[in-house]
Amino acid sequence: MKSNLKNDVPLDLEKIPAHVAVIMDGNGRWAKKKLMNRVKGHEKGSQTVRTIVTASARLGINVLTLYAFSTENWGRPKAEVTALMMLLKKFIVSERDELQKNNIRLNIIGQKYRLPEDVQKEIDITLELTRNNTRMILNLALSYGSREEITSAVKNIAQKISSKALCVEDITQDLISDHLYTRGQPDPDLIIRTSGEYRLSNFLMWQAAYSEIFISDVLWPDFSEDVFIEILKDYQKRDRRFGKIECSISNDG
Secondary structure, rough: OOOOOOOOOOOOOHOOOOOOEEEEEHHHHHHHHHOOOOOHHHHHHHHEEEHHHHHHHHHHHEEEEEEEHHHHHHOOHHHHHHHHHHHHHHHHHHHHHHHHHEEEEEEOOOOOOOOOOOHHHHHHHHHHOOOOOOEEEEEEEEOOOOOHHHHHHHHHHHHHHHOOOOOHHHHHHHHHHHHOOOOOOOOOOEEEOOOOOOOOOOOOOOOOOOOOEEEEEOOOOHHOOOHHHHHOOOOOOOOOOOOOOOOOOOOOO
């Protein structure tokens, strides 16, 4: 939902969401408004990523998930996809030291194997370098689609049943969650979508069952730490009941 973000109440660091997920939308429209090539919008958007990652770690968010490239994005013009992969590689390399300095662990959710080999190589280096970091997990959703994720989980479970490693009776919601890319992580407390679009776009559909949703009109390249903090304040005013009568917001969702 949208909300008036003019809020003088200070952010309560005791009620910071454990997991925030962001659908980073609006790079192309930002570039179009400025009569620039779409790639320029993606370049500016990558600078916003650094700002929000750093702010999230400082505020005490445990998991930040950024929807960077969807399974559907492969259908974009080849030149744009190539430019996006080059930008992704540049980002992974340039932010490596920052992630390490800030004790942030990189994690990839999605079909990493579909990415160009040189991009996979740089990702693997960063994954290894940051694997023991504990301050925050940064999930980059790359070649990610929630339907594909759930389908893959179902196939994996079916194979285990076929091999008698599992029984049908073993299938529970927790078991399914354990076969998703986000296994071992809390579901997102808050999902933010920028650019004013009202849809999840095949993003974390299982995990989003009880997520709070905030739609911001701000295009991703213009998304700032101040806007982010005001959204977190809005989240802290919400009454999360999870289908029950009353439930207060806490850092474990």
